[in-house]
Amino acid sequence: MAGKNTKKETKQNQTPESEKFYLAGTVTTALYGKRQFANGKSDKEDKYRLSLKCTKKAIEGLKEAAEPFYVDVEDKWLPEWLTEETNEDGGYINLSSSYPFPVGEYVNGEIQNRGMLQEFLTENGGNINGSEVVALVSIKPGAIYPAALLIKKLKKQDIGSMFKADDNGFMEAFGEELPF
Numbered sequence: 161m162a163g164k165n166t167k168k169e170t171k172q173n174q175t176p177e178s179e180k181f182y183l184a185g186t187v188t189t190a191l192y193g194k195r196q197f198a199n200g201k202s203d204k205e206d207k208y209r210l211s212l213k214c215t216k217k218a219i220e221g222l223k224e225a226a227e228p229f230y231v232d233v234e235d236k237w238l239p240e241w242l243t244e245e246t247n248e249d250g251g252y253i254n255l256s257s258s259y260p261f262p263v264g265e266y267v268n269g270e271i272q273n274r275g276m277l278q279e280f281l282t283e284n285g286g287n288i289n290g291s292e293v294v295a296l297v298s299i300k301p302g303a304i305y306p307a308a309l310l311i312k313k314l315k316k317q318d319i320g321s322m323f324k325a326d327d328n329g330f331m332e333a334f335g336e337e338l339p340f
Contacts, residue, residue, distance in 0.1 A: 177300070178299060179298075180296055180298060180299070181226075181299060182296060183212065183221075183222055183294065183296075183297050184218050184292075184293070185215075185253065185293060186290060187210070187289050188212065189211035190211075190281060190287075190288050192207070192281075194207075203256075207257060208258075208277055210255045210256070210295060211252060211255070212255075212295060213252055214250050214251065214252070214253055216246045216247065216249070218250065219253065220246055222253065222297075223241070223242055223246075226242060227242070232301070232302075237302065241253055255295065255304060256305070260277055261276065261277055264309070264310045265310070265314060266310060266311065277309065285316050287316065288317075289315070289317055291311050291313060291314050292313040292315075293309055293312060294309075294310045295307075295308070295309050296310070
């Protein structure tokens, strides 16, 4: 019948199918795989994972954009950043996707394509923690996914950056008893 709204049409009129949001933050985790937690548990499946430390302003903006997409979601499935008050220091946003997403780097006023996340991590020693980034996230009903990553300031970490690079630093790290 013409003019009669179905439940599906009403829902579509109230909430768009998806929305994009730019989320600025500092990388705390970027990987493909499963995370291992201190309590001995781990993620169930391998995924592309991105965790960011974000300012209060960034999280509040994400909340505002995401709230309409979580209206019909059971409370137990709501992310903490959406339900809890944001600290003055900001907080953490954990994102994951089954699909790879592109990475770009902002260099001398231009965005340079750096390929997909896994290849980018491999080329940069596997660890970009501490990098300042903007993530393009896709918000859908009951879910949020990373869609792209733009690096403003790249920070690479490797095993060498975790220790002092001289004999005194080596002795300081291991003390008098060397492990070999």
